[in-house]
Amino acid sequence: MSKKILNSIQNIPAKFIGTSSTMAIDSISIDSRSLQNGPKTLFFALVGANTDAHLYLKNLIASGVQNFVVTHIPEDCEGKANFYVVTNTLLALQQFAAAYRSLFDFPIIGLTGSNGKTIVKEWLNFLLSPDYNVIRSPKSYNSQIGVPLSVIAINEKHNLGIFEAGISTVSEMEKLEKIIKPTIGILTNIGTAHDEGFADISDKIKEKLKLFQDVQVIIYHKNPTIDLLIRPDTAVFCWSYNDAKASVLITKKGVLDKTVLTVLQNNNKFDIKIPFQDEASIENAISCLMVLLYFKYDDRTIQNRMELLYPVEMRLKVKNGINNSSIIDDSYSSDFQSLKIALDFLESQKQYKKKTVILSDIFQSGLPNDVLYSKVAELIVSNRITRVIGIGETISAFKNKFANCSTFQNTAAFVADFENLDFGNETILIKGARSFQFEEIVYLLEEKTHETVLEINLNAISYNLNFFKSKLLPKVKIMVMVKAFGYGNGGLEIAKLLEHHKVDYLGVAFADEGISLKNGGINLPIMVLNPENTSFSAIIQHQLEPEIYCLKGLYAFLKIAKQKNLKHFPIHIKFDTGMHRLGFEENTLDELIAALRGNSTVQIKSILSHLATSDDLEHMDFAHSQINLFEKVSSKLMSELQIKPLRHILNTSGISNFLDSQYDMVRLGIGLYGVSNDAQEQKQLENVGTLKSVISQIRTIAAGESVGYGRRFVAEKPTKIATIPIGYADGISRGWGDGLGFVMVKNTKAYIVGSICMDMLMVDVTGIECKEGDSILIFGENPTVSFIAQKLNTIPYEILTSISQRVKRVFYR
Numbered sequence: 187m188s189k190k191i192l193n194s195i196q197n198i199p200a201k202f203i204g205t206s207s208t209m210a211i212d213s214i215s216i217d218s219r220s221l222q223n224g225p226k227t228l229f230f231a232l233v234g235a236n237t238d239a240h241l242y243l244k245n246l247i248a249s250g251v252q253n254f255v256v257t258h259i260p261e262d263c264e265g266k267a268n269f270y271v272v273t274n275t276l277l278a279l280q281q282f283a284a285a286y287r288s289l290f291d292f293p294i295i296g297l298t299g300s301n302g303k304t305i306v307k308e309w310l311n312f313l314l315s316p317d318y319n320v321i322r323s324p325k326s327y328n329s330q331i332g333v334p335l336s337v338i339a340i341n342e343k344h345n346l347g348i349f350e351a352g353i354s355t356v357s358e359m360e361k362l363e364k365i366i367k368p369t370i371g372i373l374t375n376i377g378t379a380h381d382e383g384f385a386d387i388s389d390k391i392k393e394k395l396k397l398f399q400d401v402q403v404i405i406y407h408k409n410p411t412i413d414l415l416i417r418p419d420t421a422v423f424c425w426s427y428n429d430a431k432a433s434v435l436i437t438k439k440g441v442l443d444k445t446v447l448t449v450l451q452n453n454n455k456f457d458i459k460i461p462f463q464d465e466a467s468i469e470n471a472i473s474c475l476m477v478l479l480y481f482k483y484d485d486r487t488i489q490n491r492m493e494l495l496y497p498v499e500m501r502l503k504v505k506n507g508i509n510n511s512s513i514i515d516d517s518y519s520s521d522f523q524s525l526k527i528a529l530d531f532l533e534s535q536k537q538y539k540k541k542t543v544i545l546s547d548i549f550q551s552g553l554p555n556d557v558l559y560s561k562v563a564e565l566i567v568s569n570r571i572t573r574v575i576g577i578g579e580t581i582s583a584f585k586n587k588f589a590n591c592s593t594f595q596n597t598a599a600f601v602a603d604f605e606n607l608d609f610g611n612e613t614i615l616i617k618g619a620r621s622f623q624f625e626e627i628v629y630l631l632e633e634k635t636h637e638t639v640l641e642i643n644l645n646a647i648s649y650n651l652n653f654f655k656s657k658l659l660p661k662v663k664i665m666v667m668v669k670a671f672g673y674g675n676g677g678l679e680i681a682k683l684l685e686h687h688k689v690d691y692l693g694v695a696f697a698d699e700g701i702s703l704k705n706g707g708i709n710l711p712i713m714v715l716n717p718e719n720t721s722f723s724a725i726i727q728h729q730l731e732p733e734i735y736c737l738k739g740l741y742a743f744l745k746i747a748k749q750k751n752l753k754h755f756p757i758h759i760k761f762d763t764g765m766h767r768l769g770f771e772e773n774t775l776d777e778l779i780a781a782l783r784g785n786s787t788v789q790i791k792s793i794l795s796h797l798a799t800s801d802d803l804e805h806m807d808f809a810h811s812q813i814n815l816f817e818k819v820s821s822k823l824m825s826e827l828q829i830k831p832l833r834h835i836l837n838t839s840g841i842s843n844f845l846d847s848q849y850d851m852v853r854l855g856i857g858l859y860g861v862s863n864d865a866q867e868q869k870q871l872e873n874v875g876t877l878k879s880v881i882s883q884i885r886t887i888a889a890g891e892s893v894g895y896g897r898r899f900v901a902e903k904p905t906k907i908a909t910i911p912i913g914y915a916d917g918i919s920r921g922w923g924d925g926l927g928f929v930m931v932k933n934t935k936a937y938i939v940g941s942i943c944m945d946m947l948m949v950d951v952t953g954i955e956c957k958e959g960d961s962i963l964i965f966g967e968n969p970t971v972s973f974i975a976q977k978l979n980t981i982p983y984e985i986l987t988s989i990s991q992r993v994k995r996v997f998y999r
């Protein structure tokens with residue numbers, strides 16, 4: 187591997203600045219947090235709109251990384267490592283991957299389309315891996331960064347590649363084509379996703395087809411629009427339900443919970459059964475079928491394998507485990523590359539010090555077992571895994587390579603010994619090949635409680651943060667408000683993410699919120715908006731920064747600060763400029779100045795005020811008057827005291843509407859959590875929280891029968907009623923009941939009937955195909971929190987922060 191890597195490095199147009207040899211490089215990384223970075227890593231310092239990996243080079247060098255691809259050498263890193271200096275590190279990564287790819291010569295399937303890419307890829311891997319050593323993109327690595335990383339994982343033992351390419355706008359596909367260089371192209375379903383980046387549907391298809399510039403054949407669902415766009419000299423292998431001109435004609439029929447597909451190719455006709463009934467799965471399965479036909483598999487093999495297709499878990503799921511543990515469910519795959527990804531994910535969770543990995547035998551690594559398990563053991567050490575539980579004959583044979591390890595011949599043996607394994611207070615990664623059926627282990631380890639969860643999409647939070655950041659001038663700092671448990675979304679987890687993103691400040695309402703963040707390991711400065719005088723000692727002890735808003739508070743704080751002999755303790759001064767909530771009024775300014783002049787126990791880190799009407803343009807004049815007053819009083823304070831602290835006045839809707847007054851910092855709140863007051867802006871944000879529950883029981887009641895307390899719903903006809911275990915004690919407003927509100931069952935509105943109870947509510951699911959145990963959605967992408975708030979005559983803030991702490995929060999990327 188090293189030699190091919192070296193060859194590929196030489197293909198990057200770079201200026202090499204360094205001394206020591208770079209011969210030892212055997213892996214590529216772009217993730218500064220990965221514990222797998224080490225002396226043999228080549229680190230590409232990518233620069234995003236809002237992130238810059240160059241900031242982390244110093245830490246990486248300290249942890250042993252010696253080789254970097256950079257745009258510039260940070261000052262404090264000169265002479266300390268080897269640097270390939272390029273103009274664009276992402277481009278360099280892509281050039282590197284393209285060069286690396288060109289060193290291999292075996293069939294590569296390139297997948298693109300709007301939907302189904304990842305599923306088709308996973309299924310093809312399942313269908314073809316009995317006969318091929320398949321390399322495929324891990325998870326859905328299909329972007330400008332994901333594709334090069336996927337391709338770099340190819341090794342000598344592979345003889346078939348399956349890579350997906352995803353694009354969101356024109357001109358991206360050409361770059362991906364150069365890296366993947368597919369020999370067989372599959373176009374999966376073309377839906378409406380990502381339409382914004384394209385003029386129209388044919389524009390979108392045209393762009394996607396660029397992936398297939400040099401392929402031997404394109405496999406697709408025949409349709410006249412696509413037919414016209416494919417270059418006439420390209421061979422095609424297409425299917426259709428009704429167009430006899432297609433290479434393969436298919437008819438389908440639902441039978442119980444399966445679908446029977448009748449396949450007609452030339453004069454050969456046969457049936458296959460697939461275990462799905464929804465149109466998307468059927469279409470994806472047919473894409474796979476087409477590849478098997480193209481590879482000339484016989485009818486029997488196709489029938490046998492297609493019948494075993496399974497639903498694909500596409501992301502690493504974090505679940506609450508038994509005994510205060512947390513589990514990462516990756517029970518559907520086990521290959522070396524995905525193990526690395528899962529270990530990085532485990533590290534990023536940072537929930538418990540103690541980390542256990544439950545791992546099955548690993549297949550298709552291309553390495554002799556002895557070498558493979560040595561490498562796995564190295565990963566286990568570098569990721570500081572506390573214990574390893576190996577399941578399978580091969581991993582058991584290499585038990586002695588691992589420090590704290592127990593092994594079992596198979597899953598059943600593990601299950602039999604489960605009670606003795608003592609799981610608790612730890613994060614457990616469960617990673618196994620499908621054949622090991624680790625879902626049984628997941629089931630044992632999963633906490634069994636009521637099944638209501640608020641799922642928090644951490645990527646969406648990062649995305650929203652960057653969205654607002656991009657509106658600001660580069661020098662302007664960001665304070666993120668994480669009060670009220672991060673607006674109900676989870677305080678510590680979100681704070682950790684924000685710390686990683688290097689926001690400048692966090693803001694909380696009360697001292698104890700700040701203390702629990704500090705105790706959780708947060709090092710960012712934290713401003714406390716509403717410090718009670720009784721909490722000043724605790725604030726000082728935990729290095730929190732109080733907002734001082736009145737003379738009484740100021741004198742009390744100065745007194746304590748003096749007793750404790752503090753010097754330059756950071757405080758924030760808030761002015762009341764019209765909100766009339768907290769803050770110094772203009773007429774106290776002189777006394778404030780007098781109290782602070784020459785005082786060195788405290789240091790004013792910032793001056794702030796808060797707008798009462800930043801979200802309502804009808805009150806534009808009022809907001810401007812607040813800003814003017816803020817300018818006046820803050821300027822006076824600064825000039826009298828001869829200080830230059832940060833100034834800030836904008837909250838989320840302030841950022842949207844009063845960007846001229848961004849001063850030195852803004853205070854971002856609700857926007858981070860995906861909510862905007864502005865309809866246009868709302869479309870640009872990503873949804874963060876999804877509140878889900880399940881159906882506990884279903885019954886059909888006759889006309890005239892009633893549901894719930896007070897018989898407030900009476901059925902007019904036979905009605906199917908589902909009970910959901912979430913009620914007003916979980917934060918669902920009682921006002922949302924009685925036919926006003928609804929939950930989504932299988933993407934269909936099911937109206938809440940009767941009164942919402944403390945812990946339950948009932949919905950009308952007449953005509954909706956659903957069963958007990960099915961998942962339902964209360965809010966998320968649809969309906970949104972804003973939608974519900976509007977119907978309930980309140981604001982999204984209230985809905986979000988009302989979700990009670992007994993509802994489990996589950997974080998995922």
Ligand SMILES: *Cc1c(COP(=O)(O)O)cnc(C)c1O
Nearest residue numbers: 667796837838839853854855856
């Ligand atoms: C909560 C709060 C914010 C954030 O407001 P959003 O509207 O959620 O952005 C900013 N400043 C102060 C003083 C706050 O209390």
